[in-house]
Amino acid sequence: MSPRPTPSPTPRGARTHRRQPRSRLRGWARHHRLMCQDSAWRLFRAPVGSLLTMLAIAIALVLPAALWLTLDSAQLLDAELEESATLTVYLAAQVEEAQAVRIDEALAAHEGVANTRLITAAEGMAEFQQALGLTDALGSLDTNPLPASIVVTPREPEPQAMRVLGESLEQVNGVDEVRLDLAWVERLRHLGELGRRVALALGVLFGGGVLLVVGNTIRLAVESRRQEIEVVTLIGATHAFVRRPFLYSGAWYGLGGGLIAWGLLALGGEWLAAPVATLAASYGASFSLPHLGPGGSAILVGCSILLGWLGAWIAVSRHLASIRPR
Known part of the structure; x- marks a missing residue:
């Protein structure tokens, strides 16, 4: 009876080779976790300095x-005002009321018109008298000098x-003149564009400040731990290994600063909400201060963390180049 063949054992080097990447990954994750906790603990140990930096x-x-x-x-206010933008079509003086109705129907059928509102000569005079408070003086006129008009809302x-x-619309028979006041719309757009550029410039400048x-x-943290960095560099630590705790410190600073900024914006909005609502109500409008919302809050805190991490990376990279183990 022939002997049973013995399966060839897996080479020890192959098993070691398969375990090595996993052990390296676990060691890398463990070091990240420890550095994250250690950097947070160092911030808590110096609360005044950390809070001032976050502020x-x-x-x-x-x-x-x-x-x-x-x-x-x-x-948003600009969009609402644009929606209320209208054209005023003045009809010829000799146009009678029945013809004005037909012209109004023709304008309403135009593809670029959303809706129309006909104001007859008598209605126009009544509104004019009410607006100026000159009912007696204007009522003594023999003829109505105001023509009929049509208020057109464009699509x-x-x-x-x-x-x-x-x-x-000026080509329509019976139309004398079409007036549209677009100066305020264009001014609002120019002011909005200027404000966006100013906000972007301020964001870049203050981001540089962060x-x-x-x-x-x-x-300062790198200088205070200079000897420690020299020792770990001497025993073979890489720059990424040395840089890691300081990057987490920068991210913690950014997180704290972003949360404080979010809180200040929320408190400021609540503090100014009542006066702004009262001011808007005095003009017969309803307006409320906007809030960041979940998306805006996440962007604010995320940008703060990114700026903190980037500032730490730049500072550590510059100083690691000058630190040499002795």
Whole structure:
């Protein structure tokens, strides 16, 4: 009876080779976790300095974020005003009321017109008298000098589209003049564009300020641990290994600054909500200050963390190049 063949054992080197990447991954994750906890603990051990750094980051983020929120609210108001943009079509003086009704129907059938409202000469005079309070003086006139008019609401409130529509409506028989006031719409758009550029410039400038604040704080931390860095570099630690705890410190600074900025914006919005609502009500309008919302809050905190991490990376990279083990 032939002996049973013995299965060849797996080479020890192959098993070691399969385990090595997993052990490296576990060691890498463990070191990240330890450095994250250690950097947070170091911040808690120096609460005053850490809080001051976070406050500086928060103040640098609040100003451009508040301006951006204001621009968003102004953009919403601009959209509402554009929707209320109209053209006033003045009919010829000799047009009678029945003919004015037919012209109104013709204008309403135009493809670029959303709706129309006919104001007869008598209705126009009545509104004029009520607005000026000159009922007795204007009532003594023998003839009505005001022509009939039609208020046209366009489908597209864009300035260029309204100009084209006005030129088209002027060709209708019985129309004397078409007036459209687009200057205020264009001014609002120019102001909105200027505000967006100012907000972007302030965001870049204050973002650079955040980098400087975090970079200076991390630079001091690197100098305070210079001997420790020299020792671990001497025994073979890489720059990524040395840089890791400081990157987590920068991210923690950014997280704290972002949360404080979010809280300041929320408190400021609640503090100004009542006066703004009262002011809007005095003009017969309803307006409320915008809020960040979940998406805006996540963007604010995420940008703060990113700026903190980037400031730490720049500061550590510059100083690691000058540190040599002795």
